[in-house]
Amino acid sequence: MLPVILLALAAVVAAASLVFDGLDRKIRARLQARVGPPLLQPFYDIIKLLGKSWIAPRGSAKGLFTALPLLALAFSALAGAVTLAGAVGLLELPGDVVIVYSLLTASSLSLLLGGASSGNPYASISLSRGVSTLFAFKLPLLVATLAASMRGGAWFSIARALEVQRARGPTLLTISGATALLAILAGMPAEGEVTPFDVTTAETEIVSGFMVEYSGPLLAFVKLAKSISRFTTALLASILTLCLPLGNPWAEVTVCWLGALLIMLLSITLTATFVARVRVDQLARFFWRIPLLLSLISLAASLSGW
Amino acid sequence: MMEVERRAAIIPFGPLHPATKEPVNLVLFVEGEEVVGAEFRFGYVYRAIEVLAQRRNLVQVLHLTERICGICSHAHPLCYVQSVESIAGIEPPERALYIRTILAELERIQNHLLWLGVLGYQLGFLALFMYAWRIREAAMDAMEALTGGRVMRAANAIGGARCDVNEKAAVMIRNAIKESRKAAEYLFDVIHDKTVEARLRGVGVLSRSDAVRCGAVGPTARASGVKCDVRVDDPYAAYEQLKGSFSVVTSSGCDSLARAEVRVAEILESANILQAALDTLPPGDPRPKIPPHRVLRVVPRGESVARVEAPRGDLLYYAVTDGNGFLSRLRVRTPTLANLVALAEMLKGAELADVPAIYASIDPCIACTERALVVDVRSGVKREIELSGGGLACSP
Numbered sequence: 001m002l003p004v005i006l007l008a009l010a011a012v013v014a015a016a017s018l019v020f021d022g023l024d025r026k027i028r029a030r031l032q033a034r035v036g037p038p039l040l041q042p043f044y045d046i047i048k049l050l051g052k053s054w055i056a057p058r059g060s061a062k063g064l065f066t067a068l069p070l071l072a073l074a075f076s077a078l079a080g081a082v083t084l085a086g087a088v089g090l091l092e093l094p095g096d097v098v099i100v101y102s103l104l105t106a107s108s109l110s111l112l113l114g115g116a117s118s119g120n121p122y123a124s125i126s127l128s129r130g131v132s133t134l135f136a137f138k139l140p141l142l143v144a145t146l147a148a149s150m151r152g153g154a155w156f157s158i159a160r161a162l163e164v165q166r167a168r169g170p171t172l173l174t175i176s177g178a179t180a181l182l183a184i185l186a187g188m189p190a191e192g193e194v195t196p197f198d199v200t201t202a203e204t205e206i207v208s209g210f211m212v213e214y215s216g217p218l219l220a221f222v223k224l225a226k227s228i229s230r231f232t233t234a235l236l237a238s239i240l241t242l243c244l245p246l247g248n249p250w251a252e253v254t255v256c257w258l259g260a261l262l263i264m265l266l267s268i269t270l271t272a273t274f275v276a277r278v279r280v281d282q283l284a285r286f287f288w289r290i291p292l293l294l295s296l297i298s299l300a301a302s303l304s305g306w
Numbered sequence: 307m308m309e310v311e312r313r314a315a316i317i318p319f320g321p322l323h324p325a326t327k328e329p330v331n332l333v334l335f336v337e338g339e340e341v342v343g344a345e346f347r348f349g350y351v352y353r354a355i356e357v358l359a360q361r362r363n364l365v366q367v368l369h370l371t372e373r374i375c376g377i378c379s380h381a382h383p384l385c386y387v388q389s390v391e392s393i394a395g396i397e398p399p400e401r402a403l404y405i406r407t408i409l410a411e412l413e414r415i416q417n418h419l420l421w422l423g424v425l426g427y428q429l430g431f432l433a434l435f436m437y438a439w440r441i442r443e444a445a446m447d448a449m450e451a452l453t454g455g456r457v458m459r460a461a462n463a464i465g466g467a468r469c470d471v472n473e474k475a476a477v478m479i480r481n482a483i484k485e486s487r488k489a490a491e492y493l494f495d496v497i498h499d500k501t502v503e504a505r506l507r508g509v510g511v512l513s514r515s516d517a518v519r520c521g522a523v524g525p526t527a528r529a530s531g532v533k534c535d536v537r538v539d540d541p542y543a544a545y546e547q548l549k550g551s552f553s554v555v556t557s558s559g560c561d562s563l564a565r566a567e568v569r570v571a572e573i574l575e576s577a578n579i580l581q582a583a584l585d586t587l588p589p590g591d592p593r594p595k596i597p598p599h600r601v602l603r604v605v606p607r608g609e610s611v612a613r614v615e616a617p618r619g620d621l622l623y624y625a626v627t628d629g630n631g632f633l634s635r636l637r638v639r640t641p642t643l644a645n646l647v648a649l650a651e652m653l654k655g656a657e658l659a660d661v662p663a664i665y666a667s668i669d670p671c672i673a674c675t676e677r678a679l680v681v682d683v684r685s686g687v688k689r690e691i692e693l694s695g696g697g698l699a700c701s702p
Contacts, residue, residue, distance in 0.1 A: 204430070276502045276504075279659040
């Protein structure tokens with residue numbers, strides 16, 4: 001039964017992440033004085049791509065090139081499903097926050113490696129940039145998320161973090177929760193690979209990096225995996241810090257859902273509209289300072305019970 | 307190719323690449339993320355313009371020159387008519403000279419705004435791209451009101467202008483002046499936004515001596531502190547009469563940020579010129595006194611060089627007429643060709659991530675620059691023309 005439930009929840013998260021993509025594109029267009037695509041355009045894109053033929057470039061490691069996007073999608077979808085299942089009480093895994101994080105990182109790495117196995121020089125640069133980027137932003141993001149999920153002895157369990165918030169109010173109102181959310185907001189554009197932190201896919205520099213050789217259904221999987229990853233990160237942050245005690249787990253999840261949309265709107269849509277892309281060295285310097293500091297403060301505050 | 311370059315990874319930028327809007331092959335030798343050498347390969351958009359110019363009569367060539375560049379579609383025919391007028395000794399009416407100036411400055415405004423948008427795109431700053439191009443519409447509308455065309459404006463004629471500033475056009479031009487002044491101040495703040503500045507300051511440095519040595523022109527040279535501007539150094543059209551209304555913008559920054567600053571400031575100066583030109587527009591008929599069919603018989607055998615300050619810099623035409631209404635030689639030296647040598651200099655030691663911003667900073671126009679294609683007649687093999695730090699070279 002569990003696999004079926006997880007599959008259904010993964011589909012829900014995937015649909016929600018694509019709806020956010022549509023919203024993101026529409027709002028960004030309005031901010032730039034454009035009309036923008038229809039809300040459901042990301043769905044149309046995925047459907048169209050799925051109907052195209054499978055192509056692997058000659059000279060690529062075909063097996064890896066084809067398998068890794070699928071693997072990345074599986075990792076992302078599982079991360080999304082576990083997050084949602086934990087939030088609605090269908091699954092109680094000890095330390096599922098850590099599991100979700102590992103899955104998301106595995107998904108990012110799979111995409112980078114899959115791209116690099118195409119043999120394209122732009123994809124290789126993307127891999128080297130991607131690895132330094134992952135080191136830079138994943139640490140503050142991980143520390144902040146762990147800190148937010150430690151409150152009241154929740155110890156990295158989504159279900160218990162929700163229980164703690166039901167009993168004692170949203171974690172956002174604590175010092176550790178507020179600083180953790182700030183660190184996560186800073187890390188979100190890097191997780192979602194949007195400006196200013198889209199160094200791994202920078203179009204004008206390395207022609208969308210690891211995605212350069214992907215087309216058709218494989219590109220659809222890549223896009224879907226990325227989309228689910230960033231939505232799951234936002235959803236997890238929202239669940240860990242913004243849960244309002246409403247009495248019904250589904251109502252609470254809906255509020256968290258809206259919270260996730262708000263997090264994405266602030267950190268991805270608005271940020272990407274008003275800034276230029278940074279360089280890898282600037283990105284690393286940024287994350288090793290403010291977000292890391294914030295996440296460490298959050299950890300310290302969480303350990304001292306603030 | 308140097309030995310160090312052989313060890314470096316070769317990253318091709320183009321011929322088809324999102325950062326190079328036109329087909330040019332920029333070969334980068336990269337160690338890690340550092341560019342240790344750069345070469346340009348041309349020949350993808352060669353159109354044989356100079357050969358075509360020798361097979362058409364003087365009036366037809368006017369329309370041909372207009373099609374060399376879509377952005378500088380006033381500067382090219384203007385430079386051409388000036389060279390023919392100087393051979394034939396034709397004096398255009400005073401009003402026509404003012405109209406040429408007005409169009410040249412409107413063109414500069416739209417070019418600089420277009421360039422700023424492209425720079426934004428290169429930096430992943432799409433909002434800047436969208437805003438700059440929207441502001442640009444005011445200048446485009448003014449040109450349309452004045453000439454009837456947005457891109458191919460066909461406003462020049464040998465010995466005059468083919469359009470006149472009527473009431474509607476004057477209103478539109480004044481609107482463009484107002485909008486561009488407002489925009490320039492706003493855009494100055496935008497390029498000094500923290501993230502934009504972080505990507506432009508100290509990037510693509512071209513020292514003053516290098517700018518002079520490489521023969522850089524236009525905003526590229528002026529941003530390196532070289533005070534050169536054909537409008538002041540060798541006035542044409544109505545710039546002699548309007549020289550009190552503007553100043554040459556220079557900067558000592560020498561980097562991509564300085565090149566952006568110079569262009570934004572030039573938008574303001576162009577607005578000043580437009581204002582002065584409209585206020586002192588002389589009365590009369592701007593149309594040529596000699597109709598086109600007679601021009602062909604009037605122009606004697608001769609040669610001349612004409613220069614125009616196109617939005618990208620010093621544009622030079624060398625024309626030789628045969629006395630029968632045709633050209634026996636037309637040579638076009640676009641500002642991009644002059645700036646490409648400087649570009650190779652700027653790229654040395656740059657970060658790979660900065661290449662798009664550096665490449666865009668000289669505002670290259672490749673199709674206008676392509677002048678030669680080397681074909682080995684015996685084998686029929688086309689050879690690429692290469693340009694590296696030292697200058698032009700031909701490779702098999």
